Amino acid sequence: MRVVILWMGLFLAALAGLQAQEATAGLSSPSTSVGQPVELVVTVRDARSADVPQKIDVAGLRIELFGRATRFEMNNFKVTSSLTYTYSVVPLNAGEFTIPPIEVQVDKKTLKTNAARLSVMAGAAPQQSQSAPLPNAPLPRADVPPPAGQVTPYFGDLLLSKKKAYVGEVVPAELRYYFNSRISGEVGDRPNFGGEGFTAQKLSHVPKREQIVNGENYVVFGFQTGITPVKSGALEIPASSLEARLQVPGSPPPGFADIFQQFGGALPPGMFTSTRDVSIQTKPVTLEVVPVPKEGKPENFSGAIGKFKMEASVSPKKAAPGDPVTIKVLVTGQGNFDAMGAPELTEDEGWRSYPPTDKFEPADAIHFTGTKVFEFVLIAKKDRAQTPGLKFTYLDPATGKYESLIQAPFDVEAKAGEARPEASPVGNVTPSPTPRAEPSASQSVVHVGGNSSWVPLFKEPFFILVNLAVATVWGLVLIYVIARKFSESKFMLRRANSRRLTRLIADLENCEDSSFYDQAAGCLISVVGGDVESWDGISGLMDPDRQILSSLTERISESKYSPNAVLKPTTEERGRVMQVLKLLVSQYAK
Amino acid sequence: MPNKIPSPLRNAVAALILLSSTFPAWCDDLSEARSRATNGEHAEAIRLYDRHLQTGRPSASVYFEIGECAIKSANPTAAALNFRRALILDPRFEAARKALAEANLALGIPPDPVGWKATIASKLPLDALLITGVVLFWLGLFFAVLCFRVRARLLASVFLILSGGTLIVLAWLCDPRVEFRRQSYVVSPTGCGVFNAPVDNSEKLTKLAPGSVVTVISERGRWIYGQLPGGARGWFLNEGLESVIPRT
Structure with a gap:
């Protein structure tokens, strides 16, 4: 029994040796405020001793080592050992800080922890x-x-x-x-x-x-x-x-x-x-x-509570008549961005402004820190050399007072846009109770043209039908052209000739004896081309076949030049000629 | 007394009589609407214009006139919708474009972004572009089939096919009737809430002002899932929305 336990111990020790050494760092809290310390815990796994720095230099933070612990654990036969070093992190200033990777010396090896990020708020x-x-x-x-x-x-x-x-x-x-x-x-x-x-x-x-x-x-x-x-x-x-x-x-x-x-x-x-x-x-x-305090509360307070900064830019600096000028405002900081209203335009006489668009770019997961971007679109009603200014008011919860951020007007060169004759008070026009004639824009605008259907032309049934008809014609033309080209191909011509020769052989087989040599001559000419003497040029013929063809040529000549003579082949001769001609046709077909 | 008139002839005569009685009524609605608009009876004029549009073909001019009447009835939401419809039917209708910009200004809606599609649509007649493209395309195809043996002619036919195809695609992409097919317009004077999910008590993401245009992605009962002008997505109730292109 003791031996078994001893082996088990050795096995567990070996397992412990297989654990990979690593160093990690973690903060007890990702955010704090100035003066409120947090813990930075550096954990070194699978090490019995390690050297860590006593102090870590980060501007705005005081980080000092104040604790060390060693731990051996066995969880379900798995042995782990770890060293834990605890640092005190005291924030000296507000802001976002990154604690760099910490170097840990373990058994002549240098391990590095991960970096840690700390957000420090004032207040x-x-x-x-x-x-x-x-x-x-x-x-x-x-x-x-x-x-x-x-x-x-x-x-x-x-x-x-x-x-x-x-x-x-x-x-x-x-x-x-x-x-x-x-x-x-x-x-x-x-x-x-x-x-x-x-x-x-x-x-x-x-x-x-x-x-x-x-x-x-x-x-x-x-x-x-x-x-x-x-x-x-x-x-x-x-x-x-x-x-x-x-x-x-x-x-x-x-x-x-x-x-x-x-x-x-x-x-x-x-x-x-x-x-x-x-x-x-x-x-x-x-x-x-x-x-929120009533004292000192400005009329234009938009509900922003927190700590903010404001930056603004304008583009373009020169605007042609009717062209818009855009002021882009970035409100950055910490606070209730979701409930925040837009900055107020000041000295906006001579400008027509549109309600600003806004977009929030959070810097954290809870939407507490980030930047809200407002864009004001302005069109000059008169020639202007400066844009309106901007004013943004918020409540600073640290002091309990309202603060205002002011942006001075930007220098621009904006020409007045053309005013539409009847465009002015669109939303404020009240219908006239008397049905007397009044100048109406609808009478002044004479418009002819445009589409008379909500369906696009390419979805109109007529358009689709016409195109289908053209496509059908095109398809038929394509089939015709392909068929014609195919019929003129060498393969098709050869095939037609082969069929003709087969038909001639069949006719020759069934013809009268009196017309046998004439038809045989026609068949031979069809096979060899030219005249009956051309068979001599065919290669690959055996001597007996050549003799038969020579004899046939003679008979044909005899029949041709002695029209009155009636030449009739014997059955044996007819059979030999048929055999040779069939041979020639079969070779031709190949 | 027996009826000696054949049945098809009788039906044709009846159809002619019906047509002849409808046509003047259709014309009368439009002229009456214009007369009322001239006399300042804008609400009645809008009703007559609408009746005319229910029976007749849509016209950019008529929608523009409805928009003008709506402006004078202090209803910029309806005005903007009708100016937009006029502009969809005729993207080169400059007066409608200006009137839409003014109506949007009154509603506090940012002006529509001018993309390359809108620019092309406002400069070129899209139907003519499409027909030219189709003709060139078919010419190229016929040319290719009949003259494929000649290399130079084959190249010319490829050029014709590509040119025609490009014009067809351009006309299709730029046609606002295609682009606005799935867009809806917020007509409710109180705006339209945008929700996180298609249930009444879900989180309200934002609220769209009257006159905003949203792109419909899908529909579930009385809920519409759509894309907001800024690109975000959410659910809306269809009660406060109207299709930009009227549903027939």
Whole structure:
């Protein structure tokens, strides 16, 4: 028995040796605010020791190593070992940061982690549910896995980026579900999330990552969304749950543990597991929602809440009479882009403007960061040297004040377009109650022509019929031409001649003796061409055949030049001549 | 008294009488509509124009006149639809093009983009182009069959076939009656909601203003799946839409 266990141990050790070494890096949160640290966890698989840098230089971030852990695990006879290095990442400035791949030295080899991206917002610190274990560093110590082997296998958490928000403001939020890395299983596609008093963006997956909570390694499944409160007051974001089927640690069969104790050791963790369907829930979070301030609220406030920048351009700089000039406005930043209205045109006298088109280009999955592009189409009613200016007003939630972004008019050279005589107040004309004659455009426009059917010409039955008729004629002509060409071919001529010769032989066979030589002469001429003497030029004839043909030629000459003489062949002679002629015809047919 | 008139003759006479009674009525509707329009009775004029179109062949001029009456009745949505129809029937109808642009301006609809198809349609008579193409195509084919033994003539016939084919394809691509076959127009004065799915309580994606034109992709009951002017797709209720090319 001991030998078997020893071999099993060697086998498992060999399996462990086959594991590929790799280094990965993950952030405890993809977004945070200035001053609020997050964790960067570097995990090195299948290594007993490794060298990592103490500090990582990224402008705008302070990244320092503060923790190291080693872990050996055996899950269903599969042994894994990993080293975990935890860095504290403290944002110093707002913005988008990319932490470059970190070089890890393992056994004279250099491994590189993946790069990690961190979005840092200015403003208040993120809020998290009271009893949840900690998403962002410094890690909270409430509701953490208890020590002495009692590990919380899984738990959920909801993070809001702020505690207080305005009605209509987008609050980024993240649902997190933590699973102890010792357990495995399958996790549902997405949690159920929703409630009253707010709208939420479609949940977006955050890449799976690892995080240490109170010394325990957890795998974190995250889902980001943007919550928009629609009424003021205390808004309770209800719990959301995620379904999962987990392989949780189980007890070994009776007596199995004794075997290990004989060797002075305990059962390897994860060796025996059981399947359990669970629903992991976050805890409800309360968000304080206040209405947008009335003080200082401009009349043209379009509902934009966030932090924005505005850029604009104009094209073309020179416009011919009636040609449009387009002002393109890019509003970039973070906020409620979906509810945002267009900037306002100022000093637009002398211009005819169309309602602007807009297009949003999100930079994240929850449509919180991005660029909204507005395009104003303008036509000069008078000669103008400048376009209208632009004004965009928004509420900055960090300060609670309304801010205005101003774009000065652009210099252009636009000529006035031709005004249509009766075009002006299209939408405001009221029908005249008196049926008296009034000048009407319909009388001034005399139009003759155009189509008198909604069906295109090529679908008209007459058009189709005419073309079908022409196609039929063309097909017949094609058949005629092909047939004529075929009938004139050498093959067809030869075939017709062959048929004629066969007919002549048949006639010769049945003819009277008195006309035999005449008909035989005709048959021979048809075969050899020219006159009866031409047979001499035919190659491949045997001597007896040549004698028969020579005799036949003589008889023919005799018959020709002695018209009164009646030459009749004997039956034997007739048979020989027929045989030779048939031979000649068969050779000709080939 | 026995009827001595043969049956076919009797039917022919009846048809003639019917035709002779309908034709003046058809002409009367149009002239009456024009008279009413001149006198400012635009609503009545539109009704008569519509009646005329129900019995007669469609005409760019008549649709333009309906559009003018609709403008004067403060109904730019109907005006834009009729100007558009006039322009489909005659893409070279410049007055209709300008009137459509004005009506769209009143509705707040961006002007139609001018593509190469619209440019060609506004410059060339498409039916004449199609007939020329067909004639050249058949000439080329006959030429090819009858003179295929002569190399130079064969090349000429290939040239004729290719030229004819190009003109046919061009006429087909540029004909607005083909392009607008699957397009619908938002006639509802309150606009038309665009939904994520063909159910009443589905997510509302956006709202189309009156006068917008959408391309119909498929239909399911009273729901239409179509493409918006910007290229996005969604579901609309067919109550607020009308086919740009009238359905017969």
